[in-house]
Amino acid sequence: MLRRLLAEFLGTGLLVAVVVGSGIAAQRLWPDDVGLQLLQNSTATVLGLAVLILLFGPVSGAHFNPVVSLAGWWLGRRTGDGLTPAELAAYVAAQCLGGIGGALLANTMFEVGAGTAATERGGTGLLVGEVVATAGLVLLVFALARTGRGALSAPAVGAYIGAAYWFTSSTSFANPAVTVGRMFSDTFAGVAPSSVPGFVAAQLVGGAVGVLLVLVLYPDAGRAADAVVVPHPEPTHARA
Amino acid sequence: MLRRLLAEFLGTGLLVAVVVGSGIAAQRLWPDDVGLQLLQNSTATVLGLAVLILLFGPVSGAHFNPVVSLAGWWLGRRTGDGLTPAELAAYVAAQCLGGIGGALLANTMFEVGAGTAATERGGTGLLVGEVVATAGLVLLVFALARTGRGALSAPAVGAYIGAAYWFTSSTSFANPAVTVGRMFSDTFAGVAPSSVPGFVAAQLVGGAVGVLLVLVLYPDAGRAADAVVVPHPEPTHARA
Amino acid sequence: MLRRLLAEFLGTGLLVAVVVGSGIAAQRLWPDDVGLQLLQNSTATVLGLAVLILLFGPVSGAHFNPVVSLAGWWLGRRTGDGLTPAELAAYVAAQCLGGIGGALLANTMFEVGAGTAATERGGTGLLVGEVVATAGLVLLVFALARTGRGALSAPAVGAYIGAAYWFTSSTSFANPAVTVGRMFSDTFAGVAPSSVPGFVAAQLVGGAVGVLLVLVLYPDAGRAADAVVVPHPEPTHARA
């Protein structure tokens, strides 16, 4: 279990480091063009997220996201699949700590001073965007797991986030742990602490919508809760 | 069948939400650079379309396109494959309603007022572009299905549309349901109602050309009509 | 055989349509930024070429390139693999006619007048670029075929050309049939007839270098000549 928590911590942390770090790089290269900043930011995230899922998936499943862990627990609770409540709590803690650590790592690499972000993000449109983004993410990972295509999760989740950066109005945070982490860098990808509760609430609503769609479109998805995002036997059982 | 229609509705809807929504985002970020608007719009569509095919393919086949459904019915009608006429009508209705719903969702997320689009699109060159774009799409999905490579449809169709955005003069709508949906947002990706009949006609001609090429290059493709775009056993038969 | 020649004709033609058409689109959108023109042109080609290999590969092998067909004949001639001399001549003719047709199709879609291109391309550095680009392409397709990974040719050849657009000084034509086709559109991707002999000569030299490297790194590659670029049983033998 410690190994799995380490994987969630490192994976979520590096995900935030990719989001925040590439945002800083882009901000410095195109200080006057927010569009190119976002294009570069989303491209780096597509590639980085896919790699992180490949890297840590066989250890912990590569949730990197409290909403995904929560949905897995809820969907699998009747059949004995998914995380137990204690494991869920540990996963969420590791993810949030990782998210904070990732922001601090990006700050260190780019020599950015400490301090929380000042960028406020909110409004009805943006919150609807977060609901849509999170619902789609939950639906995607459970649909792939339920149909035995967990091996496609890495490129698929990366591609999904790459599209959602642009087609949602919120640039698709879709992840409470990443949202928490992004408070800790006052740079392109930052989010003001005052905006976080609204975002997290919208993400939880989106997660519930996603679970509902999963149940309608892919009944019995709960049996796949152990296979989200990536099937993860303990590594000693992995193929040599 | 209801589940399949829901999948077609959601899939076509989210496809239009991706196209329209990313167009709005790009328009706001680069108000003076149509090239970057299109680059970003096409990139988001490549990624989003591939994900939507992965997501809904095992339920409904992920047609998301009346021309594809129509071609499947026509090619499979002699061997008992493909949709029945009643199913075809239901699919087309779900796709068109989804397309409209997707445009409205994008408007909601980006807080854009209601109203149909004012952008007129037409002319001989553009209509030739739509014929080419739709013919290529139909040929692609049946070629993959006929050669047992339906698992590649998601990235392949995404990549095809990404190229066709640029190499055709019409930016490749290639889909009547998406064309209908794109009437309902007066933004970057919108199309004026007066231009829609010409586009749909060109798409139907393109579909016929595509079917002809399928028959020449891949005889017996009709037997694959059930496997377009993605083979879709009812989910209860899917691999657990 | 007619079906295979049709596939080579359509495939090479659509490849040139992608290259020329996306070049015209980019030229119109960014008349003052050659860099973005090339970025967009290369991106469309990466996606389009991969799709065309998927589409026509099972019929003709998806050579689309006289140098590849020639290398296949030469490498396979002793073991009875690859094209016969008569088939080689027919393939090359279909490819060159396709290349011309593709340029004319792009001109039609974008309503560009007829006429050959005025852009001269040459000089030692550029010709070295063409040698490197063509050698790498030949090495790639035979390496994949020889190691049983022909199914990866579509994305791999697309990605290779995408890199070679940028890392070679010639933007990597690497294909005599495409070079011939690109004479027939006086737009971004055009090449003046006077520059064509030098390019084709450099491509043939590159092909020879590629064959040499294949023989050193992957002995017995001749046995794979039938599997280049994609293994292509007649479609009636394909998996149903």
Add this chain to the structure above:
Amino acid sequence: MLRRLLAEFLGTGLLVAVVVGSGIAAQRLWPDDVGLQLLQNSTATVLGLAVLILLFGPVSGAHFNPVVSLAGWWLGRRTGDGLTPAELAAYVAAQCLGGIGGALLANTMFEVGAGTAATERGGTGLLVGEVVATAGLVLLVFALARTGRGALSAPAVGAYIGAAYWFTSSTSFANPAVTVGRMFSDTFAGVAPSSVPGFVAAQLVGGAVGVLLVLVLYPDAGRAADAVVVPHPEPTHARA
């Protein structure tokens, strides 16, 4: 063994040619926009690196990187996997010579004069960036090898470097042989000789951190040392 060394020489050389050559092309097209230079440079590298791993992997394993070879030797030394010390020395020499040759090839194609680079790169943030970049790379290739997913190394390593170009402050050299090669072109991707020792030291530290993480997350990874980056039976044993 000579064939494997030739593969390492050519692969590392072409990797540097891609990095340096695309940098020159971008510099000429956008002399005033370092951001677009880096975007284009990273895109070409993502594509090119993936192709080179596919191309040479079955011959030599496609290390192209002294840190990867060194980590393979160290992890596999107790179980008799990985390179022997003599092979390690030969691999590193071939990689460094290849790196230099690749820079010279790029200079030749783009008709750039000889001379070492003047661009100094350093500072604590950048060196932390190199440590992170190299650690992640080592962890990725051994994680994939250990879990039997070496076939994914080509796109995964390409994607990783594409993200690391942006999320690390150093643009992620992460490779001593590439660092050495990049001294030999005074262009966009160049690095001054005086900056090289610091970069190489940081890369070695990063390699050690990566090995440590491998051992914690994927015990028994040493048994996979022969399968890094790509499993590489001698080509005569490859699938025909």
